[in-house]
Amino acid sequence: MRLPFLAAxxxxxxxxxxxAASFIPLTCAAAVRLPAIxxxxxxxxxxxxxxxxxxxxxxxxxxVSFGDATAGTRAGADxxxxxxxxxxxxxxxxxxxxxxxxxxxxxxxxxxDVWLASGQSNMQKPLGERRGERxxxxxxxxxxxxxxxxxxxxKVARNRATxxxxxVAGEWVRxxxxxxxATQFSAAAYFFGRRLQRELGRPIGLIDASVGGTRIELWTxxxxxAAPEHGVLxxxxxxxxAPFALTGVIWYQGESNVIDSxxxxxxxxxxxxxxxxxxxxxxRDLPFYYVQIAPHLYHVVRHAKVIDPESAARLRxxxxxxxxxxGTGMVVTTDLADDLADIHPRDKKTVGQRLANxxxxxxxxRRDIEPYGPVFRAMQVRDxxxxxxxxxxxxxxxxxxxxxxxxxxAGADxxxxxxxxxIERGMVAVxxxxxxxxxxxxFGWDEAAQPNLVNxxxxxxxxFHTDQPLPPAARR
Numbered sequence: 496m497r498l499p500f501l502a503a504x505x506x507x508x509x510x511x512x513x514x515a516a517s518f519i520p521l522t523c524a525a526a527v528r529l530p531a532i533x534x535x536x537x538x539x540x541x542x543x544x545x546x547x548x549x550x551x552x553x554x555x556x557x558x559v560s561f562g563d564a565t566a567g568t569r570a571g572a573d574x575x576x577x578x579x580x581x582x583x584x585x586x587x588x589x590x591x592x593x594x595x596x597x598x599x600x601x602x603x604x605x606x607x608d609v610w611l612a613s614g615q616s617n618m619q620k621p622l623g624e625r626r627g628e629r630x631x632x633x634x635x636x637x638x639x640x641x642x643x644x645x646x647x648x649x650k651v652a653r654n655r656a657t658x659x660x661x662x663v664a665g666e667w668v669r670x671x672x673x674x675x676x677a678t679q680f681s682a683a684a685y686f687f688g689r690r691l692q693r694e695l696g697r698p699i700g701l702i703d704a705s706v707g708g709t710r711i712e713l714w715t716x717x718x719x720x721a722a723p724e725h726g727v728l729x730x731x732x733x734x735x736x737a738p739f740a741l742t743g744v745i746w747y748q749g750e751s752n753v754i755d756s757x758x759x760x761x762x763x764x765x766x767x768x769x770x771x772x773x774x775x776x777x778x779r780d781l782p783f784y785y786v787q788i789a790p791h792l793y794h795v796v797r798h799a800k801v802i803d804p805e806s807a808a809r810l811r812x813x814x815x816x817x818x819x820x821x822g823t824g825m826v827v828t829t830d831l832a833d834d835l836a837d838i839h840p841r842d843k844k845t846v847g848q849r850l851a852n853x854x855x856x857x858x859x860x861r862r863d864i865e866p867y868g869p870v871f872r873a874m875q876v877r878d879x880x881x882x883x884x885x886x887x888x889x890x891x892x893x894x895x896x897x898x899x900x901x902x903x904x905a906g907a908d909x910x911x912x913x914x915x916x917x918i919e920r921g922m923v924a925v926x927x928x929x930x931x932x933x934x935x936x937x938f939g940w941d942e943a944a945q946p947n948l949v950n951x952x953x954x955x956x957x958x959f960h961t962d963q964p965l966p967p968a969a970r971r
Contacts, residue, residue: 527551527594532739534601536667538647538700539590540740541582541606548577548738551594561604562587575661577738582606603669605645607698608691609741610854612684613714613733614748616707617786617846620839621679631682631843632833638672641685646670646692648685650678651704651736655727659716659734667700681705683786686847687745687854694855702741704732710751711762715769716776734776743782743858744773745850749810750788750838754800759809766817782822784853786846787814787957789828790943792835807942811958818969824853825971827868830894830955835943849954865889867971868954874936874961880926881933882919886970890951891918899923901939901946906930911937916948923948935961 529549539545539561547559551570558567559578562585566578590601612618616628622641623634631637652664668674675685681703692699706713706728713728752758758765770783788811793801801807818825826849831842840846855861869885876882881904885891893899899916904927912927914936925936939946939958948956959965 526597527555527557527592527599529592529599529601530662530735531665532649532663532702532736533590534667536603536647536669537601537649538605538607538609538667538698539582540609540742541585541697542740543581543583544579545582545740546577546579546738547590547592548575549592550574551576555595558593560591561585561589605647605698605700607645607700608695609700609702609739610684610688610691611702611704611733611736611741611744612681612687612746613704613744614746614786615705615709615751617750617789617839617843618681618683618703618745618747619705619707620682620843622675622682622685622843623679625679628839629837629841632841633844637844638675641670641672641675641689643670643689643692645698646685646688647698647700648674648678648680649700649702650680651702651732653706654731656731656734657723657727659730661735663704663732663735678703682843683747683846683850684745686844687850688847690848690851691854694851694861695859702736702739704728704736705747706732708751709748710755711748711765711769714748715765716772729773733773737776738778741777741779741781743784743854745854746783746785747846748785749814750791753788753793753807753810754797757801757803757806757809758813759806760813760816762810762813763816766814767820770817770820770823780822782824782854782858783820784824784826784850784857785814785817786826786850787811787828789840790832790835790945791838793942796836796838804942805940808940808944808958808960812960812963815957815959815965816969818971819966821968822857824857824866826850826853827955827957829939829945829958830947830949832945835945865950865952865954867957868952869948869950869956870970871938871957871959871961871964872970876933879931879933880924881936883923883925883936884921885923885956887950887954888921891921891923892949892951893918893947894949894953894955895947897947899946899948901941901944903937903940904930904933905935905937906932907934909935937961 564580570576688701852866856866902916904914912929937960
């Protein structure tokens with residue numbers, strides 16, 4: 496069966512002329528118009544100041560209502576208008592917008608929370624089949640179970656633009672087995688939203704704006720014009736969503752900033768710039784939860800571009816350092832790579848659930864959920880051993896029942912040696928016969944590292960390097 500939104504999704508990738516035309520406000524006709532994100536089957540944020548906007552003839556009077564919430568305004572000289580509605584106590588399912596010559600009725604609207612999901616291919620990866628990739632684990636059963644009428648999906652069509660666009664191409668659909676397949680919706684975002692909807696018992700809207708093989712610069716607005724590709728995905732796929740009211744953002748990206756530019760520490764300020772500018776665009780200090788890149792044999796599989804097996808470790812450290820940005824959280828994925836030669840781990844369910852746990856604890860105040868694995872805090876040296884203290888360290892153990900792995904130790908000469916590590920009274924003791932006086936310890940410091948240290952919640956420890964400690968604000 497061909498669903499009605501299939502054609503829209505398929506043709507939006509090539510209909511650049513139609514998209515460009517849709518961004519031009521109507522100045523001759525009096526017909527009032529709404530952006531694509533304000534459409535049938537959507538979830539509107541239940542908030543005190545939810546924006547509704549669109550276009551009409553310059554100076555045209557526009558009235559907006561959703562149940563008992565009403566507002567009116569006039570279109571500006573550019574034809575754009577905007578109102579804000581208090582939807583905290585409203586009971587309705589139809590948004591009505593009236594202009595001088597027409598009225599728009601947007602039906603099947605739910606009130607709840609809306610999250611924007613973005614990034615590159617590991618966020619883009621769908622539940623089912625996709626050319627060049629293996630499907631997610633148990634994809635047949637997961638797709639069959641994707642009937643969730645209070646979960647709504649909006650897939651933003653891929654596009655690029657040199658200037659911020661006024662609109663995007665896409666439409667809201669009810670979550671169903673047919674919908675997740677037809678839209679090729681992000682698996683990580685789906686599992687994130689499904690857990691939130693079940694835990695909170697309220698409608699959840701998900702917006703998927705993701706493109707594989709893309710650097711963070713392409714998603715960052717306001718970059719220097721000397722770099723013409725910078726911001727082109729933000730301009731076409733995110734700018735036109737603002738000022739839609741969001742609860743927060745989930746983000747999975749970074750692999751291309753290892754492969755294309757070996758960013759290392761430079762990635763942290765790039766993340767800071769992206770988060771600051773997205774928050775400014777949407778007019779809210781949005782929670783921003785993201786995923787640390789997973790283990791992968793970059794310098795083996797992609798040796799023409801990556802020759803250093805520590806390149807990915809340096810980028811992971813930069814991602815961890817970005818936790819100093821207020822309102823952020825990060826998922827560690829060192830335990831989720833099923834094939835080190837494949838840059839796309841298949842377990843997106845755990846990724847989505849861990850992102851949801853960050854949101855449940857950080858945004859929704861769930862104190863019964865531990866969203867973080869062990870995070871290195873301090874080191875002491877006693878009797879030829881380095882004693883490591885961790886935050887989020889209740890119930891430390893080795894996930895596979897074996898000796899702790901991926902600890903290295905160095906002395907004053909700076910040479911690194913594999914170390915033995917044991918758990919003692921809630922700390923980890925690290926030693927090597929080659930190092931009489933430990934000076935530094937590193938953990939999971941390799942592109943393919945899959946260490947086994949976890950806490951009682953079963954969450955993996957954050958990779959670290961004692962010579963590159965995280966700022967206190969970054970230690971969650």
